[in-house]
Amino acid sequence: MWDDDKPHEECGVFGVFNNQQATDLTYLGLYALQHRGQESAGIAVSNGEIIRMHKAMGLVAEAFENGAALEHLKGHIALGHNRYSTTGNSQILNAQPILIKYKRGQLASAHNGNLINVGTLRMMMEDEGSIFQSTADSEIVVHLVARSQEETVPEMIADALGHVEGAYSFLFMTDTQLIGVRDPHGFRPLCIGKTDESYFMASESCAFDIMDAEYVRDVEPGEIVVIDENGLHSFFPFEPAKPSFCIFEYIYFARPDSKVFGENVDKPRRRFGRRLAQEHPIEADVVIAVPDSANTAALGYSEESGIRFEIGLIRNHYLGRTFIDPNQAVRERKVKLKFNTVKGVLKGKRVVLVDDSIVRGTTLKQLVRLVRQSGAAEVHVRVSSPPIQNPCFYGIDMQTKGELIAVNQAEDEVDQVRQFIGADSLGYLSIEGLLQIATEFGSENAGYCSACFSGEYPMTPREDVNKMLLENKCSG
Ligand code: SF4
Numbered sequence: 112m113w114d115d116d117k118p119h120e121e122c123g124v125f126g127v128f129n130n131q132q133a134t135d136l137t138y139l140g141l142y143a144l145q146h147r148g149q150e151s152a153g154i155a156v157s158n159g160e161i162i163r164m165h166k167a168m169g170l171v172a173e174a175f176e177n178g179a180a181l182e183h184l185k186g187h188i189a190l191g192h193n194r195y196s197t198t199g200n201s202q203i204l205n206a207q208p209i210l211i212k213y214k215r216g217q218l219a220s221a222h223n224g225n226l227i228n229v230g231t232l233r234m235m236m237e238d239e240g241s242i243f244q245s246t247a248d249s250e251i252v253v254h255l256v257a258r259s260q261e262e263t264v265p266e267m268i269a270d271a272l273g274h275v276e277g278a279y280s281f282l283f284m285t286d287t288q289l290i291g292v293r294d295p296h297g298f299r300p301l302c303i304g305k306t307d308e309s310y311f312m313a314s315e316s317c318a319f320d321i322m323d324a325e326y327v328r329d330v331e332p333g334e335i336v337v338i339d340e341n342g343l344h345s346f347f348p349f350e351p352a353k354p355s356f357c358i359f360e361y362i363y364f365a366r367p368d369s370k371v372f373g374e375n376v377d378k379p380r381r382r383f384g385r386r387l388a389q390e391h392p393i394e395a396d397v398v399i400a401v402p403d404s405a406n407t408a409a410l411g412y413s414e415e416s417g418i419r420f421e422i423g424l425i426r427n428h429y430l431g432r433t434f435i436d437p438n439q440a441v442r443e444r445k446v447k448l449k450f451n452t453v454k455g456v457l458k459g460k461r462v463v464l465v466d467d468s469i470v471r472g473t474t475l476k477q478l479v480r481l482v483r484q485s486g487a488a489e490v491h492v493r494v495s496s497p498p499i500q501n502p503c504f505y506g507i508d509m510q511t512k513g514e515l516i517a518v519n520q521a522e523d524e525v526d527q528v529r530q531f532i533g534a535d536s537l538g539y540l541s542i543e544g545l546l547q548i549a550t551e552f553g554s555e556n557a558g559y560c561s562a563c564f565s566g567e568y569p570m571t572p573r574e575d576v577n578k579m580l581l582e583n584k585c586s587g
Pocket of ligand 1 (some may be wrong): 298356357358359360502503504505506507560561562563564
C-alpha cells in the first residue's frame with residue numbers, strides 16, 4: 112500500500128431511502144467515502160420486494176466495472192460499503208454488504224468499526240451449529256439478528272447488538288426499511304442527510320454534498336434510526352455509555368470538507384495546527400504540509416506562527432493502489448513517485464514540515480530526505496497529534512505495539528524518532544492540547560476516545576479478543 116505509513120479506517124457506509132436513483136447515488140456516495148476503505152466495495156438495493164447485491168474487490172470504480180455492474184441493481188432503497196482490511200482479511204468473502212435470507216425475508220448489513228467480544232460469541236455459536244461464510248465480525252451480528260425472537264426487525268437488531276461490545280456504526284436494509292445504528296460510545300461517525308423526497312445516511316457528510324442533500328444531524332450514540340414509509344423514527348434501546356468519539360477522525364481520517372460528530376472537520380484540524388505552533392515554535396522561512404492530509408493543520412501552523420505557507424510537496428494522485436514494486440530499485444523510488452518537491456520553494460530555506468501523525472515513520476524519513484535533497488537548509492518536523500503509543504481495538508488498523516515508532520512523549524524517545532527521520536527538530540502536539548481543542552468542538556454530548564495516545568481505553572479488550580485481533584481474524 113502507498114499509504115502504509117498511516118493508520119487506516121476500516122470502512123465507510125452509505126445508504127439512501129426513497130430515491131429512484133438509489134443505486135447511482137450510492138455509487139457516488141461510495142466514491143466520496145473512498146478514503147475510508149479501498150480494498151472492496153459493494154451495494155445492495157431493494158425495489159420493495161427483493162434485494163439484489165453486487166460486491167467485488169478493489170476501488171469503487173474497479174468493483175463496479177466503471178458503472179457497468181450497476182445495471183442489474185434497480186430499486187429505491189440502497190446501502191453501500193467500502194472496506195479496508197489488514198492483510199489476510201482481504202478477500203471477497205469478507206466484502207460487504209452482507210446479505211442474508213432468514214425467517215423474515217432478506218436483510219443486508221454494512222458495518223464500520225470493530226467488535227471486541229466476537230471471539231467468544233463466535234465460538235459459542237459455532238458450538239451450537241452456526242456456520243460462518245467469512246471471518247468478518249459483522250457476520251456474527253446478522254446471525255444474532257436471525258436468531259432473535261423479538262417482533263419487529265429494528266427490535267431484533269437491538270436484541271442482536273445487545274450481545275456485542277465494541278465500535279460500530281451499522282446500516283441495515285430490509286426490503287422496505289433503512290436502519291442506522293451507532294454504538295453507545297459513538298466511536299465511529301454516522302450522520303443523516305435529507306432532500307425533499309429522500310433520506311440518506313453516511314459515515315461522513317461529504318457524501319451528501321454530491322446529491323445536494325442537507326446534513327440533518329448525527330445518529331446519536333446508542334440510537335437506532337429507522338427510515339420507512341412513515342418517515343424517520345428512532346429509539347435508544349441500549350444502556351447509555353461514556354461518549355468516546357474517535358479523535359483520529361478530526362486528526363486524519365475524515366475529509367476536511369466533512370461534518371463528523373456534529374462538527375466541520377476543518378475547524379478542529381486547523382486549531383490542532385495552531386496549537387502545535389504555540390507548543391513548538393521555531394524560527395523558519397516556510398511551512399509546508401505532507402499533502403493532502405496535513406494541509407489543514409499546516410495552514411493552522413502558518414496562521415499562528417506567521418511563517419508563510421507554501422506548497423513544497425506535490426502528491427501524485429494517479430498511482431494505482433495496486434501498483435506492485437517489481438524490484439528493489441523501483442521500491443526505493445516509490446516515495447519519489449508518490450511525492451515530488453517544488454525546488455524553488457525549498458532551496459536555501461528553513462522548512463517546517465507538518466504531518467498529521469506518525470505510525471512507523473518510514474515515509475516521513477524519506478520525505479525529510481527529499482526536502483533536504485531539494486536544497487532546504489533545515490527541516491523541522493511538526494506533528495499535529497501526540498505520539499501514537501498504543502494499539503486501537505475499535506476499527507483502525509493499528510493493532511500491535513510493534514507497528515508503532517513512538518513509545519512515549521519523553522524527550523529522549525522523541526529525539527530517537529527525530530534521529531530516525533533525520534529532522535533538525537521534531538515536535539508533537541501534546542495530549543492536553545489535543546483534548547482541550549477537541550472538547551471545544553463537536554455536538555453537545557461529545558466526548559472523545561484518545562486511547563491510542565493515552566492508553567485509556569473506554570472498553571478493555573479481553574485476552575481472547577486481543578489474540579483474535581492480533582491474528583487479524585475479526586476486523587469489521
Ligand atoms: S484508539 Fe485511537 S484510533 Fe482507535 S478509536 Fe480511539 S482515538 Fe480512534
